[in-house]
Amino acid sequence: MAQEFKVTPWEVSGIVDYDKLMKEFGTQPLTDSLLERVKKFAKGDLHYLFRRKIFFSHRDFDWILNEYEKGNKFFLYTGRAPSGHTHLGHLIPWIITKWLQDNFNAELYFQMSDDEKFYFKEELTLDDTTRLTKENMLDIIALGFDQKKTHFIINTQHAKIMYREAAKVAKKLTVSTAKAVFGLSDRNNIGEFFYTCMQSVPAFLPSILKGKNIPCLIPLAIDQDPHFRIARDIIPKLGYYKPSILHCKFLPALTGPDSKMSASEEQTAVYTTDTPETVEKKIKKYAFSGGRDTVEEHRKLGGNPAIDVSYQWLTFFEEDDKKLKRIYEDYKSGKMLTGELKEILIQKLTKFLKEHQRNREKAKKVLNKFILKD
Amino acid sequence: MAQEFKVTPWEVSGIVDYDKLMKEFGTQPLTDSLLERVKKFAKGDLHYLFRRKIFFSHRDFDWILNEYEKGNKFFLYTGRAPSGHTHLGHLIPWIITKWLQDNFNAELYFQMSDDEKFYFKEELTLDDTTRLTKENMLDIIALGFDQKKTHFIINTQHAKIMYREAAKVAKKLTVSTAKAVFGLSDRNNIGEFFYTCMQSVPAFLPSILKGKNIPCLIPLAIDQDPHFRIARDIIPKLGYYKPSILHCKFLPALTGPDSKMSASEEQTAVYTTDTPETVEKKIKKYAFSGGRDTVEEHRKLGGNPAIDVSYQWLTFFEEDDKKLKRIYEDYKSGKMLTGELKEILIQKLTKFLKEHQRNREKAKKVLNKFILKD
Structure with a gap:
């Protein structure tokens, strides 16, 4: 039976069939030969998120590589809509x-769309999203981005440059098209319609700032793709390159692989600010298991890594392929119990978060240096 | 037979029945007793545009006067959408x-909505409207506004403060409501929908800037009223006073009283930059006449000031009531011919424009001082 699923920038539900989604969205698979080309440019091995095809789909990524090969460097653009x-x-x-x-020694423009969730969530004020913007920026900086090459664009704070360019997009976008792409209706507010224009701007703003047309590569989770279907249609009409996209899959919710994590449902997610105790508790209590009902059955029949959230999470966070393979085999064979698997994940995340939280503290001192000069 | 007419912020056509329009829009007549109250506060006589009921309609103007009487001063807000x-x-x-x-010793916030006509006119770029903004600002300054109390808000230039506040309005405005109020459809672009949010902001922005809730009075031509039907609904929900409005009638087009002047149709309007020769030529050639077909007939039956554009224009520009009354009587009786009436108007406008153009030149030096600090 075909699983029902839904993927929009504001809602992901059901078990996502990524092959079907690529066809629906009209994106291309990220093939081995494309990844081989990436590897040629990389300093070491391919990143495990590429190796494991967690990044699995793209639009015009081949073009970006062609341009790079010719010496025409791209800039990166991604973003975050603060809501929690x-x-x-x-x-x-x-x-x-x-x-x-x-x-790729690339400049990065990182959009903090503090307007987005304000438009879409009744209860959020702009003061809330402004506060969350700063919190969220710490997590981004903590990942180790190059301060000299990373520029936060905060939609309301940078509205002087953002609104003018968003207006150019808005002029070329009818309500009719936005309805078709996003499933919005007349009952939606005007901000919900206008927002996508703001999201499109960082894909060409660096070309304006630098005074020359620069290719743009946007890594994102595939639910954000609809915004760039619009952007890719309109941006060339403004005289800039059509941005290229790399799509990744969703980290499944802790409570099961049939939904996306939600920052508003605590039990579905692990936050970067969670303490080791909280991480342990959440994983032990909520992490959906692919194990059998009894130890005996599990030993005999083995677990199911395909639906086990702890195993799935390890594919997103355990860099070591060999280690991951061993875990997979041990769990599948029944040698490893769910409790043991969960323990591995807890250790992994605790270690990751300890370092992340240390970097996050340090980030407070340099935060302002990462913000684009306006 | 009932005349068909249409009044929207983007189109005025037909002979406007202002009484009917007030009923349709749900505004109140500007009564003699209200004007008496204004006169009490005025330094001299009432302005002739009040005396002649060219300002003829309002929303909550009585409330503004009540507040003023109590010592709660208002600020003024009006604007211009540069398109020519x-x-x-x-x-x-x-x-x-x-x-x-x-x-009333009032602060004035003057919006230059350089985004508006950009959204609504296919051929206009933002660079065009930015250039026209400066041109238009000279005409405003030339009228003699108090430099210390007058603050231009330029939508794209002040977008840092404007977008954040417009977003709050946008969140409370559905596409459905905007369609109902403006007659927009799904074929309109998203900027055309969003624009009204920008227009609403100066009605409460001064309350934010000054840190206290201040009553707002908006003098405007009645075609702009729909924007403020929306604004008056939403602004109190944001915690600010509902703005009060004063509506004026339209100066009829030179070519006839059945349409509004258009900055894009040269023969319908006199521009502030027109030379005396151009003014003379336009009025002689295009000013719609209420005179008779022959001099004999005119002498016998008299002219019709009600449809004569030269006479109508004098009601907007000749301050002297007695002089205007004499012109009316002489024209109506047939004593004054259309050519003579036109000559009076030509003299009046030439004198007015000579001074205006001199002030306009001077304005170039102080323009930047009138722009709100951002």
């Missing part, structure tokens, strides 16, 4: 973005 | 705004 604490799922596109920055 | 040269029709709300500033 950063959770581990948010980090995935940023981790690959950092890797791309390091390996 | 300033024509004489544009000046009318500004003339009364200056009078109100002088007599």
Whole structure:
């Protein structure tokens, strides 16, 4: 039976069939031969998020590589819509973005869309999202982005440059098209319609700031793709390159692989600010298990890594392929119990978060240096 | 037979029945007793645009006067959407705004909505409207506004403060409501929908800047009223006073009283930059006449001031009531011919424009001092 699923920039539900989604969205698979080309430019091995095809789909990434080969460097653009604490799922596109920055020596423009969730969530004020913006920026900086090459664009704070350019996009976008792409209706507010224009701007703003047309590469989770279907249609009409996109899959919610993590549902996610105790408790209590009902059955029949969230999370966070393979085999064979698997994940995340939280503290001192001069 | 007419912020056509329009829009007549109250506060006589009921309608103007009486002063807000040269029709709300500033010692926030016509006119770029903004500002300054109390808000230039506040309005405005109020459809672009949020901001921005809730009075031509039907609904929800409005009638187009002047149709308007020769030529050639077909007939039956554009224009520009009455009687009786009436108007406008153009030149030196600090 075909699983029902839904992927929009504001809602992800059901078990996502990524092959089907690529067809629906009209994106291309990130093939081995494309990844081989990336590897040629990389300083070391391919990033594990590439190796594991967690980044799995793209638009015009081949073109970006062609241009790079010709000496025409690209800049990176990704973003965050503050609505709550950063959770581990948010980090995935940023981790690959950092890797791309390091390996391709690329400038990064990082949009903090403090207007987006304000428009879409009744209860959020702009003061809330402004406060969350700063919190979230710490998590981004903590990942180790190059201060000299990383520039935060905060939509309301940079509105002087942002609004003027967003207006140019808005003029070329009808309500009718926005309805078709996003499933919005007349009952939606005007901010919800206008917002996508703001999201499109950083894909060409650096070309304006630098006074020359520069290719743009946008790593993102695939739910954000609809924004760039619009942007890719309109931006060339403004005289700039059509941005290229790299899409990643969603880190499954702790409570099960049939939904995206939500910053507003605590039990579905691990936050970057969670203490080791909280991480342990959440994983032990909520992490959906692919194990059997009894130890005996598990030993006999083995677990199911395909639906086990702890195992799935390890594919997103355990860099070592061999270690991951061993875990997979041990769990599948029944040699490893769910409790043991969870323990591995707890150790991994605790270690990751300890360092992240240390870097996050340090980030407070340099935060302002990362903000684009306006 | 009932005349068909249409009044929207973007189109005025047909012979406007102002009584009917007030009913349709749900505004109140500017009564003699209200004007008496204004006169009490004024330094001298009422302004002729009040005396002649060219300002004829309002929303909550009585409330503004009540507050003023209690010592709660208001600020003024009006605006201009640059799309071409300033024509004489544009000046009318500004003339009364200056009078109100002088007599009520009021701060004025003057919006230059350089985004508006960009959204609504396919051929205009933002660079065009930015250039026209400066041109138009000279005409406003030339009218003699108090430099210390007058602050231009330029939508794109002040977007840092404007966008954040416009977003708050946008969140409370559905596409459905904007369609109902403005007659927009799904084929309109998103900027055309968003724009009204920008127009609403100066009605409460001074309360933010000054850190206290201040009543707002907006003199405008009645075609702009729909924007403020929305603004008056939403602004109190943001915690600020509902703005009060004063509406004026339209200066009729030179070519006839059945349409508004258009900055894009040269023969319908006199521009503030027109030379005396151009003014003379335009009025002689285009000014719609209420005279008879022959001199004999005219002498016998008299002219019709009600449809004669030269006479109508004099009601907007000749301050002297007695002089105007004499012209009316002489023209109506047939004593004055259309050519003579036109000559009076030509003299009046030439004198007015000579001074205006001199002031306009001087304004170039002080323009920047009038712009709100951002």
